[in-house]
Amino acid sequence: MRRVLFKSLLFALLLPLAAAAQDFLPELVKRIKPSAVAIEAFDSRGQTIARGSGFFVGADRIITNRHVIEGSYRAEVHLLNDKRVPVKGVLAVDGEGDLALLQVDLPQNVQITPLPLVRRAPQEGESIVVIGNPFGLEGSVSNGIVSAVREIPGYGKIIQITASISPGSSGSPVVNMAGQVIGVATLQAEEGQNLNFAVPAARILQLKVGDARTFSELATETQKNKRVAAQRLYSQGLAQLSTDDFARALPYFQKAADIDPTYAEAWYQAGYCFGLLGRHAEALKASRQAAKLRPDWAATYVNIGASSFALGQFKDAYEAYRNAVGIDANDPQTQFALGLTLDKLNRTGEAIINYRRALELKTDLVPAMENLGLALFKQKRYAEAADAFEQLKVYRPDARTYNYIGECLLESGKAAESIDAFNTAIGYSPDMDKARYNLGRAYIQTGNVDMATAQYNLLRDSKSDYADRLLVLIKP
Helix, strand or coil: CHHHHHHHHHHHHHHHHHHHHHHHHHHHHHHHHHHEEEEEEECCCCCEEEEEEEEEEECCEEEEEHHHHCCCCEEEEECCCCCEEEEEEEEEEECCCCEEEEEECCCCCCCCCCCCECCCCCCCCCEEEEEECHHHCCCEEEEEEEEEEEEECCCEEEEEECCCCCCCCCCCEEEECCCCEEEEEEEECCCCCCCEEEEECHHHHCCCCCCCECHHHHHHHHHHCCHHHHHHHHHHHHHHHCCCCHHHHHHHHHHHHHHCCCCHHHHHHHHHHHHHCCCHHHHHHHHHHHHHHCCCCHHHHHHHHHHHHHCCCHHHHHHHHHHHHHHCCCCHHHHHHHHHHHHHCCCHHHHHHHHHHHHHHCCCCHHHHHHHHHHHHHCCCHHHHHHHHHHHHHHCCCHHHHHHHHHHHHHCCCHHHHHHHHHHHHHHCCCCHHHHHHHHHHHHHCCCHHHHHHHHHHHHHCCCCHHHHHHHHHCC
């Protein structure tokens, strides 16, 4: 009864909040709509070849998707009041982000408020609104939430949203409940996948703005430059990569690299996909080509290091990770990977240095804590190893961690204290034979042969390989 009463009270409290959010939404849309526009692109004969969306980021500047204006002779912007204004030129382009910054001349009697941009990435679950022009329906509104913020190596962040992005909505502002732009609606996965994406607003702020180029100048440049066609394929690959579908993403990056063999980013992503598909020899070939084209890009050497490590080519992996660290010493994952490689080369002392560097950069990097402890244990530095495992216990209090702590205590001559640690490990995982074997060893060192024998019997009954190992210690 009390639980039902609590749920009823909670529902009563949340209902007005939900209603208030719904009541607020129309006001938010009303405020944003005048800053959102429809964009129509024409060929040299005046025929419409594309429609899309955009929004004002300055008094005379509009952001849209690059593909909306690609190959066009001219373009017009449709304002909310049915006015049409010509696009004067293109100020900046981000091919991989599929962004274009347009310049327009507004009539003096037209005042538009630019939408504010947010540099930070949104939170998953955050409510958003998209105002676009799907299928030519100007000023259409869809709302939803941020379903994921995905980090794509070699590219950056992409925002996945539940609000629909339909043909004609490309370039729409994706706005949070404060009326701030968090992204630009730009990617939609193909082949029937119902996934909607946006490029973060931070990418707009990174555009390199130059003098306005006419559409004919941009078209001429596009025809001469293979990169544009390659970037179109690259963007399609990103859409698949954002869903962790590496097999589908790979062909897009391969085709992009085929069209433009100087496209380092396409080679990099191909290498990344090959690696995650376990095709490491092919990954090395693609990643080395990326490194050749962009020798100052740390991520390419990380790819080379990862595939070399997977193939057991630890010296090559070491050289690759060392190059990556030489370019960017502030990446904790790279420092950790270099430590793992040094461990494989039996250069344990140097591995310890890199594990510690990784933890200085990211104090909660659990794998680095574990491997630091193991490396210190290997060097018989048991007190330091115990400290590392005690820190690991904060983040991962499990059977394996307590067994590590017990082993450090046992090797330090603290058998009585180690018993508690091994018992805790077994409490977490009763089937952990190694912890039970270690517990037997600890009982032997404290002179309690009966308890050691009890552990042997349990190991024998479970047909563990540790049983005979413990028996040898009980009856040498």
